[in-house]
Amino acid sequence: MTTTLTPVEATASAPLPPVDLAEAAPVQAGRGYWGSVLSRLARDPVAMGAGIVILCIVLAAIFAPLIAPMDPFKGSMVRRLRHVGDATYWLGSDELGRDMLSRLLYAGRLSLFMGVLPVIIAFFIGSGLGILAGYAGGWVNTLIMRVVDVFFAFPSVLLAIALSGALGAGILNAIVSLTVVFVPQITRVAESVTVQIRGRDYVEAARVSGAHPVTVVRVQVLGNVLGPVFVYSTSLISVSMILASGLSFLGLGVKPPEPEWGLMLNTLRTAIYVNPLVAALPGVMIFLTSISFNLLSDGLRSAMEVRQ
């Protein structure tokens, strides 16, 4: 199945050219390799800018209780839908008269958590399955990869919504659904890189010398596979943020009155004729986060010389 690529993978994976293996293989030299990646990344102004934006958003979410000017849950029916630039409500107030700035800051907590966590879980499960399939080969490979093929037959948005819809609304169910969406994608990349690495002479040499498969994977394979898979996974965070907020937007994720960007975007839809700027604000946050993760991932890819 050569053409069943997700939109992301279509541009991201293709035949993954390996990172400079001579540098990446041994443990001591590995530190040098990551050091050089970081210094290359530091010279990329776009990636650094994106990284700083992400850092600010994350810090703002973590320290929301300290910096938020008001209680994000406390509303006021007489102060509904204040405009941006209001003396008390700097970024206006929402349809229940709650301070938008405070809610946007607090919402970052759930939005980031629900967007990033599925990719992290899927990274571990997907790498594990992919390396197992790629290294073991034979019927293990066939079994794992055919199941992956089946999940690839669902467009990701459809699969996420179908699973959340069947499981029912809720934060945990949304995270589970998104994880299930990303595991097959990461597994496929991990498998294809592992198969490439497995054929290399030094892996062959280790195997012939009688090393236990677990040792070969740990020493020779893992370091070379995780780099490209990590870069690919970071490119999924942007999609995951959009999907996670999308689930809440549909009413399948976070439940009111909890602040979350996607849910806020939904509840403020009634206000687009009265106060369009305030109604659009939560989407600006989703967009800013998503595009920053995309740009950082692109920068990381070129810094690691994992070319497209």
Add this chain to the structure above:
Amino acid sequence: MILFILKRIGYAAPVALGVSLVCFLLVHLAPGDPLSAILPVDATAEMQAQMRAAYGFDKPLPVQYGIWLWKVLHGDLGNSIATGRPVLAEVSRAVGNSLILAASATLIGFTFGTFFGFVAGYARDSWLDRVASAVAVFGVSVPHYWLGIVLVIIFSANLGWLPPTGAGPQGSGNWWPDLEHLRYLVLPAVTMSVIPMGVISRTVRALVGDILHQDFVQALRAKGLSEFGVFRHVVKNAAPTAIAIMGLQLGYLLGGSILVETVFAWPGTGFLLNAAIFQRDLPLLQGTILVLAMFFVTLNLLVDVVQTALDPRIERA
């Protein structure tokens, strides 16, 4: 070629079977009994058992799957719990509207995506390339449901040029190719088109860049071919991959239309899914997902065959 098509179908068949299994199990993933949505809360144990037997839920799962699959193969997707109408009729009514929306979006996205991709690929590292790349990153990063709301704010709420929701005047349930209905199509189609635009322009940029660096391009230029002549060769080389990506994007848009359809109240499959989820209409949910996924599997197959037919470099192994 025929052998290749047969092989490719042989490959798609187990995937299709797996997809049907996932769709079947989806209903059993639902918390509680699949019947909990129909049965009144105070139903007696006897009534519950009767209903379970009537729907076949008392049989072991593999048997249930077999019966269900047999019915599906004969075009019976069961009846909607909410409306009582056959699921197949509901889905086929909606799928046309979704297809029109997804196809228009793909067309818009493909046109602009290839344009930006060619510009960026030809003018690598110039400011044009940077603008085109920015457009591409925007396309893949923007939450399209938010973009839809922003477009409604600008073009419906403020300018009043285009209708904000629906597929036609007076809540028309079906899209129709006339000028009035076309105005309803513009905003959702443009909203949806940013995703394929971003993906296609990224792909085409990379393709054009690679092709321009190949020896044959240098040879064509050396023999004195005009720049337009070279361009035609580049187009011919990039076309099969670009068309394949376009086909897949159509499938993604059709399956992923639920968010945009919800924003614009577009009476398609996404809207149907939304209703099915919130009314806990499990047969409708299952049927809609099955139809959409099967459409995607078929589209994949088609794209593979077309790409192989167009591109002599791909081995028909």
